Amino acid sequence: MDLPAITAALPALGWAVHSSVLGRRLARARRDPLTGLHTRAGWTTRAERILATCPTALVVLVDLDKFKTINDTWGHATGDAVLAATAARLSAWCGRAGIPARLGGDEFAVVTTRALDVSALTTMLQQPVPVAGTLVPVGASVGFCHRARLPLPSLTDALSAADTAMYRAKGHGRRNHHPAERNR
Numbered sequence: 375m376d377l378p379a380i381t382a383a384l385p386a387l388g389w390a391v392h393s394s395v396l397g398r399r400l401a402r403a404r405r406d407p408l409t410g411l412h413t414r415a416g417w418t419t420r421a422e423r424i425l426a427t428c429p430t431a432l433v434v435l436v437d438l439d440k441f442k443t444i445n446d447t448w449g450h451a452t453g454d455a456v457l458a459a460t461a462a463r464l465s466a467w468c469g470r471a472g473i474p475a476r477l478g479g480d481e482f483a484v485v486t487t488r489a490l491d492v493s494a495l496t497t498m499l500q501q502p503v504p505v506a507g508t509l510v511p512v513g514a515s516v517g518f519c520h521r522a523r524l525p526l527p528s529l530t531d532a533l534s535a536a537d538t539a540m541y542r543a544k545g546h547g548r549r550n551h552h553p554a555e556r557n558r
Contacts, residue, residue, distance in 0.1 A: 409461035417475035
């Protein structure tokens with residue numbers, strides 16, 4: 375290659391490398407490094423799209439019960455193992471029909487394209503997590519909202535209804551699940 379051609383190609387090569395690095399950084403920012411699930415930022419756009427286009431969509435919120443006690447009793451490495459196990463269980467439960475996310479701390483969300491058995495999810499989440507030869511007891515409160523129960527298919531409204539239902543589940547005793555009430 376001659377010098378003018380190399381000189382002309384260098385900026386394009388630089389931009390290609392820059393774009394590739396930036397793309398990888400953005401992808402990592404949309405994934406939780408501990409669980410591999412989408413973060414809130416990576417999940418929201420997909421969840422909004424599913425709610426807008428899928429009349430059978432379901433939004434689920436999960437909050438691990440007494441998670442601080444797990445960290446305080448067994449240590450943060452065990453807490454991390456519980457978070458990773460919860461993520462794996464959510465992924466297994468929704469399969470290809472949904473998108474799970476870790477919203478932060480010990481709070482998770484799932485949006486699915488069809489109504490799945492939330493009782494089965496609650497049962498999965500209540501199974502002890504094996505960590506270094508010890509079975510760590512885990513509990514979760516689950517709230518959910520069917521798209522059909524919303525006047526408009528808004529993610530904000532679905533999350534609000536699921537959140538209210540999740541706190542109702544906590545009020546009925548931990549390790550419980552509760553649906554959003556039908557809007558009037």
